[in-house]
Each structure stands twice: as C-alpha cells, then as structure tokens.
Amino acid sequence: MKNRHSEGGARPISVPARRFERLGKLGSLTAGVASSMALNSVKQLGQGKRPSLRNLLLTPSNVQRVSDQLAQMRGAAMKIGQLMSMDAGDVLPPELSQILIRLRDNANPMPPAQLKRVLNAEWPVQWLRSFNKFDVRPIAAASIGQVHRGQLKDGRDLAIKVQYPGVAKSIDSDVANVGILMRMSGLLPKGFDLAPYLEEGRKQLHEETNYKREATQLIRFGDLLENKTEFVVPELHSDWSTPNILAMTYVAGVPIERVTQESQEIRDQIAKDLIDLTIHELFFYGVMQTDPNFANYLYQPDNQRIALLDFGATHEISPPVVQFYHRLMLAGFAGDDIAIEATIKDIGFIDENTKNNQIKQIVHMVKFVFETLEKNLYLDFANTKLATDLQELVISLAKDGFTPPQLPIDVLLIQRKLGGMFLLAAKLAARVDVVSLVADHLKATAPSCQTNQRVLSNE
Numbered sequence: 370m371k372n373r374h375s376e377g378g379a380r381p382i383s384v385p386a387r388r389f390e391r392l393g394k395l396g397s398l399t400a401g402v403a404s405s406m407a408l409n410s411v412k413q414l415g416q417g418k419r420p421s422l423r424n425l426l427l428t429p430s431n432v433q434r435v436s437d438q439l440a441q442m443r444g445a446a447m448k449i450g451q452l453m454s455m456d457a458g459d460v461l462p463p464e465l466s467q468i469l470i471r472l473r474d475n476a477n478p479m480p481p482a483q484l485k486r487v488l489n490a491e492w493p494v495q496w497l498r499s500f501n502k503f504d505v506r507p508i509a510a511a512s513i514g515q516v517h518r519g520q521l522k523d524g525r526d527l528a529i530k531v532q533y534p535g536v537a538k539s540i541d542s543d544v545a546n547v548g549i550l551m552r553m554s555g556l557l558p559k560g561f562d563l564a565p566y567l568e569e570g571r572k573q574l575h576e577e578t579n580y581k582r583e584a585t586q587l588i589r590f591g592d593l594l595e596n597k598t599e600f601v602v603p604e605l606h607s608d609w610s611t612p613n614i615l616a617m618t619y620v621a622g623v624p625i626e627r628v629t630q631e632s633q634e635i636r637d638q639i640a641k642d643l644i645d646l647t648i649h650e651l652f653f654y655g656v657m658q659t660d661p662n663f664a665n666y667l668y669q670p671d672n673q674r675i676a677l678l679d680f681g682a683t684h685e686i687s688p689p690v691v692q693f694y695h696r697l698m699l700a701g702f703a704g705d706d707i708a709i710e711a712t713i714k715d716i717g718f719i720d721e722n723t724k725n726n727q728i729k730q731i732v733h734m735v736k737f738v739f740e741t742l743e744k745n746l747y748l749d750f751a752n753t754k755l756a757t758d759l760q761e762l763v764i765s766l767a768k769d770g771f772t773p774p775q776l777p778i779d780v781l782l783i784q785r786k787l788g789g790m791f792l793l794a795a796k797l798a799a800r801v802d803v804v805s806l807v808a809d810h811l812k813a814t815a816p817s818c819q820t821n822q823r824v825l826s827n828e
Contacts, residue, residue, distance in 0.1 A: 622667025661789020
C-alpha cells in the first residue's frame with residue numbers, strides 16, 4: 370500500500386466503476402495523446418524539422434497525461450505498471466519506465482461520497498453508530514483499494530481496507546485495453562513479449578481483489594510468524610470484513626524507507642530480518658508474499674519490530690522451483706560452472722535458443738554474485754558497485770541480442786521479491802552477512818552437500 374496520508378494526501382478522484390466508463394477513459398486518453406502528437410507534428414514541420422514518432426509521443430505533457438489517466442483508473446492499469454516497472458526495468462526504454470514508475474508511486478483516493486456508498490453497500494444500516502471515530506481520509510491508497518482507520522465503541526482500533534468499486538469486475542477488459550495502449554506506443558523493445566506480464570497482472574488482480582483469500586493468508590502468516598518476535602502481523606477482524614472490505618488490527622509504525630536516520634546497527638538488523646524472512650518463505654514455508662513494495666512494511670522503534678501489512682500478493686511456490694533455487698545456491702557457492710548452467714536452464718533463465726556465448730555470460734553473472742557474497746563478510750548494500758557491474762553485464766547481453774525466455778510465474782515472482790529486498794537493503798544502506806543466512810538453510814536441509822568452507826562452517 371502506498372501511504373499518502375503522511376505526505377499531505379493526494380487529491381481524491383472518483384474511481385470509474387462501470388466497464389464502459391473505464392473503456393471510455395482509455396479511449397479518451399488515446400485520442401488526447403494522438404491529438405497532441407498531431408499538433409506537435411504540425412509545429413515541427415512549420416519549423417522545418419522532420420518529426421519523430423518517438424519524440425512526438427514522449428513529450429512531457431503526454432507522459433503526464435498517460436501516467437495521470439492510468440493512475441486514476443487504479444486496478445489493472447496501476448498493477449501492470451507496478452509489475453513491469455519492477456520486473457522489466459532493465460529492458461524497457463527509460464521513457465516507458467518513467468510512465469510505469471509514476472504508476473507505481475501514484476495513487477489517488479476515492480472521494481468521501483464514493484467511499485460512503487461502498488461502505489453503505491457492504492456494512493449494516495447505521496454502521497457508523499458502532500464507531501467512536503472513522504477517518505474518511507485514507508492512511509494509504511494503492512491500485513486495488515485504500516485503507517482507513519476506525520475506532521469501534523468496543524475499543525478495537527482497526528485498519529479497514531476498502532476495495533475500489535468496479536475494479537474486480539473490469540480486470541480482464543482493463544488488462545486487454547492497457548495491453549493495446551502499450552503496444553500502440555511503439556516503445557516496447559523488439560522481441561519483448563508483453564503477454565506474460567499482462568497475464569500475470571490479470572491473475573494477480575483476480576487474487577488480490579479476493580479479500581477472503583487475503584484474510585486467509587493474513588491468518589496463515591500470523592501463525593507462521595507467531596514465534597518470530599521481530600515481526601508483527603495484524604489480526605483479522607472477521608465481523609467487519611466482507612468480500613470487498615478487510616478489517617484488521619491497526620498497527621502503528623514508521624514507514625520503512627524513513628528508517629534511514631536510525632543507527633547502522635538498527636538498519637542492518639531490519640535488512641537482515643527481512644532477508645531472513647524471504648529465505649524462510651522460499652525454502653521453509655513454501656509460500657511468499659511477493660510484493661516487496663516499501664509501503665508494505667512499517668518499523669516500530671519502541672520494540673524494534675517490523676510490521677507486515679499486505680498479503681494480497683501471497684503466492685504458493687512449487688516444490689520443484691524451491692529445489693531449483695536450492696541447487697543454484699549450492700552450485701553458486703561451489704563455483705561449479707556445469708552445475709550452474711544446468712540449474713539456470715532448469716529454472717528457465719536460458720533455453721535452447723540461447724547462444725553459447727550468452728550462456729557463458731549468464732553463468733559468469735551468477736558466479737560474480739556468489740563470489741561477491743563470499744568476498745565480503747558483510748555485504749554493503751550502500752556500495753552500488755555490485756548493481757552497476759551487473760547492469761553492465763545485462764547491457765552487454767542485450768547488445769548481443771539476448772532475449773530472455775518466458776519465465777515461469779513462480780520464478781518471476783521470486784526474482785521480483787529478491788530484487789525488492791536488494792533495493793530496500795540499499796535504501797537502508799545496510800550491511801548484512803547474507804552468506805550466513807543462506808548457510809543456515811543449506812546446513813539444515815542438506816548437511817552432506819559439498820560447498821565452500823565458509824558456507825559449511827558458517828564463520
């Protein structure tokens with residue numbers, strides 16, 4: 370969830386709830402962009418210039434128009450932007466990435482009148498009489514819904530997640546329309562397959578709009594983390610929850626990205642705890658909260674706990690994929706080229722169409738990551754050299770014509786979570802002994818496996 374209340378609040382804008390209204394929004398957007406392009410084309414011709422389609426489309430006003438209109442629609446438009454800006458940022462042009470990043474970071478809440486209509490449809494008549502206080506200003510707003518704080522007369526302090534009207538029913542048509550708009554842009558790189566991202570966005574939206582499912586996952590993670598005192602998971606309040614409303618215990622805390630002013634020790638511990646949780650999700654729990662948006666985490670300075678807020682993007686990880694990543698860890702720390710190549714092929718990073726020299730480059734990238742981990746007792750996430758060097762290797766692959774195979778959804782979501790944890794640790798400028806965290810898993814699950822001395826001894 371993107372927190373806006375603490376930032377002064379974004380302007381409330383009504384969510385278009387009917388399918389034809391949403392289609393009309395996209396149609397007017399396309400027409401507006403086309404009109405702007407035509408006017409700029411005439412202007413450039415009058416100046417004796419030859420207009421470029423790319424430059425005509427990517428004017429500041431058009432970028433703003435596309436970002437604002439899609440953000441107002443919420444739902445599919447924002448979700449596709451969020452997925453692609455995190456998962457495909459290395460292969461998309463910077464102009465398109467700019468639009469998608471705007472979608473990831475922007476969310477306008479519903480106006481109070483529309484909010485009241487939703488609550489009246491979901492809750493009993495005179496529901497407000499059960500509350501001592503209900504704040505119509507949302508404390509968070511995102512692609513699927515917004516969150517309000519309310520205090521019941523029985524003393525319970527609730528965070529109430531309210532789904533935007535029309536979002537669930539318009540998912541399929543929204544995704545198709547956004548796909549058409551993005552293909553029309555002409556900005557997608559040659560060979561880039563948009564379909565998997567659209568399909569994954571569609572599936573995730575259907576799952577995330579199912580608040581009964583999220584309620585089940587909320588309870589599940591509460592049970593899984595019951596004995597982990599470093600985390601707090603809100604409790605579900607089923608008597609005020611419906612298919613379109615999720616009522617939870619209100620949890621106070623500081624936005625995780627604002628913990629940068631805390632001591633190095635605290636920042637290191639936060640990053641360590643979240644990385645350790647990710648490892649447990651993958652290798653022990655078999656279920657992962659796959660949305661690493663910073664706004665899904667709060668920090669409680671008083672008890673030094675991390676609050677986990679959103680479980681709509683929880684995903685079951687298939688056992689074969691878990692085993693593939695286990696093998697990759699072993700092969701990477703052992704520096705075994707043959708095992709690394711076999712494993713990344715099983716995972717899906719390469720296929721039969723990948724050139725031999727590209728395979729060697731990818732194996733080199735994997736070894737580079739593990740060698741970097743081994744050389745540093747504490748990986749300094751503030752040091753951008755690792756990310757920069759990896760980016761240069763990715764650019765080299767792209768210049769060589771490498772087109773990534775379509776990854777299995779489990780792998781796509783795992784990579785998204787791992788990337789998000791890296792970004793968060795970098796934001797905190799944390800230093801973490803990642804090898805020891807991984808070694809705890811490797812020794813617990815496969816003590817007889819051969820790997821390097823440091824991993825085995827966990828020194």
